[in-house]
Amino acid sequence: MLNTKVMTAFAALALLAACGSSTADNAATGAGAASNTSAGPRPGSQEDLVANVGDRVYFDTDESSVRADQRPVLERQAAWLARYPQVTVQVEGHADERGTREYNLALGQRRANSARDVLVANGAAGARISTISYGKDRPAALGSTDDAWAQNRRAVTVVR
Amino acid sequence: MTWKDEAAIRQLSRRAAIFGGAALGLPLIGARATFAQSSVVDITKARTDPIPIAVPNFAGGSDEAQRLGQNIAGVIQTNLRNSGLFRPVDRAAYIQTAEAAAQTPRFQDWRVIGAQALTTGRAEVSGDRLRVEFRLWDVLPETQIQGTAFTAPAGNWRRIAHLISDVIYERLLGEKGYFDTRVVYVAETGPRDRRTRRLAIMDQDGENQRYLTDGSFAALTPRFHPNAQQIAFMSYARNEPRVYLFNLDSGRQEVLGTFQGMTLSPRFSPDGRSVVLSSTRGNDANIYVVDLGSRRERQLTSGGGLDVSPCYSPDGSQIVFNSDRGGDQQLYVMDAGGGGVRRISFGRGRYATPVWSPRGDLIAFTRISGGQFAIGVMRPDGSGERILSEGWGMEGPTFAPNGRVMMYFRETPARDARGSGFSSRLSSIDIAGFNERQIVTPTDASDPAWSPLLA
Numbered sequence: 054m055l056n057t058k059v060m061t062a063f064a065a066l067a068l069l070a071a072c073g074s075s076t077a078d079n080a081a082t083g084a085g086a087a088s089n090t091s092a093g094p095r096p097g098s099q100e101d102l103v104a105n106v107g108d109r110v111y112f113d114t115d116e117s118s119v120r121a122d123q124r125p126v127l128e129r130q131a132a133w134l135a136r137y138p139q140v141t142v143q144v145e146g147h148a149d150e151r152g153t154r155e156y157n158l159a160l161g162q163r164r165a166n167s168a169r170d171v172l173v174a175n176g177a178a179g180a181r182i183s184t185i186s187y188g189k190d191r192p193a194a195l196g197s198t199d200d201a202w203a204q205n206r207r208a209v210t211v212v213r
Numbered sequence: 214m215t216w217k218d219e220a221a222i223r224q225l226s227r228r229a230a231i232f233g234g235a236a237l238g239l240p241l242i243g244a245r246a247t248f249a250q251s252s253v254v255d256i257t258k259a260r261t262d263p264i265p266i267a268v269p270n271f272a273g274g275s276d277e278a279q280r281l282g283q284n285i286a287g288v289i290q291t292n293l294r295n296s297g298l299f300r301p302v303d304r305a306a307y308i309q310t311a312e313a314a315a316q317t318p319r320f321q322d323w324r325v326i327g328a329q330a331l332t333t334g335r336a337e338v339s340g341d342r343l344r345v346e347f348r349l350w351d352v353l354p355e356t357q358i359q360g361t362a363f364t365a366p367a368g369n370w371r372r373i374a375h376l377i378s379d380v381i382y383e384r385l386l387g388e389k390g391y392f393d394t395r396v397v398y399v400a401e402t403g404p405r406d407r408r409t410r411r412l413a414i415m416d417q418d419g420e421n422q423r424y425l426t427d428g429s430f431a432a433l434t435p436r437f438h439p440n441a442q443q444i445a446f447m448s449y450a451r452n453e454p455r456v457y458l459f460n461l462d463s464g465r466q467e468v469l470g471t472f473q474g475m476t477l478s479p480r481f482s483p484d485g486r487s488v489v490l491s492s493t494r495g496n497d498a499n500i501y502v503v504d505l506g507s508r509r510e511r512q513l514t515s516g517g518g519l520d521v522s523p524c525y526s527p528d529g530s531q532i533v534f535n536s537d538r539g540g541d542q543q544l545y546v547m548d549a550g551g552g553g554v555r556r557i558s559f560g561r562g563r564y565a566t567p568v569w570s571p572r573g574d575l576i577a578f579t580r581i582s583g584g585q586f587a588i589g590v591m592r593p594d595g596s597g598e599r600i601l602s603e604g605w606g607m608e609g610p611t612f613a614p615n616g617r618v619m620m621y622f623r624e625t626p627a628r629d630a631r632g633s634g635f636s637s638r639l640s641s642i643d644i645a646g647f648n649e650r651q652i653v654t655p656t657d658a659s660d661p662a663w664s665p666l667l668a
Binding site for chain 2: 115117150151152153154155156158159160162163166167185186190191192193194195196197198201
């Protein structure tokens, strides 16, 4: 029974990861056609957030303040949250692999908090936004290159 | 590399006492005693001068006893060889048979093949009970150094082999061994972006592997209680990363403290009565101590950065930790009550994961500098920094209970965007910087923590 649940959870995670990576470019460039066709993602869903708003922001090495070029993503997320008041989210903070596990856990938490602060400053209710850190333990990009590390220094907003 | 090592000097004088004045049968030990007189110990000496020792199979009166006797001698020989401080003599060169040596060693037969020390033994099995009698001999003066018998359930023959290994180590080197110990670590399986991380425990030699958690939640950074029966670790159970306690006898897990934010990087105090950890709040992470009796929480650091990875000095009077309060990660020491913070790391790069040696004389750390990771040691005042091993990724040193050997984990980089080639494995190294060895585990592994001596 427990095993089945775990398997299901992993399958869901795998699906999310797949969505995230396949649409990351769209999300990052903010291609934001908010109008949904009948075939589009369900409004207010994670897929909707990824496809039409952008689910993640990136950070500089060892930094946890939100970069100016990343701020618009969070502003769009705040507007999106205003449109779907029933949605609650969790902001996941992550770090690249070039640090120690414990420090990166704390750093990831600080990044998640930074992203949440921007969402709240743009009108989102703090009570709808929880945070969690995975440090360097859940990379989005699996390589060991500067580019992979840049993709892994991130805060990802996940619909709960 | 040479430096004064007060603890080693004390131990050397103890060693001289064991062997009694000038009648030092083992020339090596005589040579080391000379270092003690000059008050300077060249610990890299061990690299070139391991003690030659013969470990013939222990004799046995029955097939079963003979089999266990062989197993035990094999484990002892492997332990001693892996320490880097002993050189087991090639068994093919033995002249006297193991059976005969167990009766009466013919010392010249062992002398001519270069053995300076010899162990002999005999195993007896009655029902489920195993009795092992062992003797340690000094070959040149032809004297017995030690004779001891152990009795245990036959299934515990490995434990007996480790206890005997520790006796040999202590009698010949003058400091306690570390073979009768276990290591708790994080076993990692699955693709890198969706890894399953479970607590696992094993003997220090990689045997008796066992999982402690089922992988339904991620488990990180386990650390032993000084009684070796309890583990503090970080758990993602219920999607809330918190420090938990794990009881090895009952398997019971409980969350520690009532913190609002994430708690991480736990370590027990040397008296076992409290746990020091880090807790995040807002943009900071601060260090707290939780009393295990009253469960009262007390904040030790405040404001100004991420304070993580606290570790007590063995006398419990001080805490070393890692903070970015000054801009980047460095090591700081403070009084156990929280006052008197001073920075101790000033080298090039970032410093992290400090752990205090059980001997009190060194602090081990991870250094990240110029894209390279390294494991090193420095004195508690920050002087005498030495790098023991460098590589692409390595971190998290933990000391064996005698402070002579460290274990840590070592990563290899991914070769491509799919993450191929990435691995995480445990390694051990002598604090003199030699004898680096991979510890074989069934899966990828990280976050090792060495137990105290079990007996």
